[in-house]
Amino acid sequence: MSTGSAPSAVVITPKALLAHWQGHRRLTRRVIEAFPEDQLFSFSVGAMRPFGGLAMEMISMAAPMVRGIVTGEWDQSVTREARPKQEVLRLWDESTQQIDTLWPQIPPERFQETMTAFGQYKGVVCDMLLYVIDNEIHHRGQGYVYLRALGIEPPPFYERH
């Protein structure tokens, strides 16, 4: 096709992908905040995991993934057990800063390289980062249902500032 995209055309730069993700992370933080303290690690629908557990899964994946991509050291030692909402938010904010610090240290060519994350997930770095982002969006969407089921209006999906 004469109008076909060149395979090397830039769709998303590293800087834009980080900004995109951090926008999502700001929204996810607001979803954590929206949960009542006593429901964060107890309420769920359909015998699924409560949102606090899902948020801790996100925390255990996000900065550790970026750190592993930069350093080759994979540490996912954050536990997913229940803790006060303020502690979840503190860990969230700590992750946000760590991601901002680590991300510019990813060598540009590494995004297309294959790595084995956490000793078990082999894949192209770019795909692994998208997986972490997509997993956050997926579980946050579940958090929206939990909030609605609790009679709480979730934050608007399109607000990422």
Next chain:
Amino acid sequence: MSTGSAPSAVVITPKALLAHWQGHRRLTRRVIEAFPEDQLFSFSVGAMRPFGGLAMEMISMAAPMVRGIVTGEWDQSVTREARPKQEVLRLWDESTQQIDTLWPQIPPERFQETMTAFGQYKGVVCDMLLYVIDNEIHHRGQGYVYLRALGIEPPPFYERH
């Protein structure tokens, strides 16, 4: 930062982003299929929209967005009303083919251009495409909760083949 990523480094090529999205679309199709016919447009949790309505929203956004980006013509005339599951799946498959045909016609430079989609959403093309993909992941995550609440096991999140 001496180790900082070059702003022009490729994180995702157009071809890779299409493959990523079509992988998500295969999973979303399986979620539509997993709903019992009589629950697709009736069941929901927390007074939210049933999954059939969410799937029709996705159909009304996906191919029409790519077509608009290619042609500058914006048509979102697919209605979101209830219809048989087989008809939703047929429209889904039709969209899949349209996206595959239209996508390679997006000029590479257009991904960074600003357009106004459907006469009202102004943004960078790349961000608008990510929005459509993210919106699909978000609502599909809600579909997972509906399925669990119905006692149905959803398809694995990581299977995109």
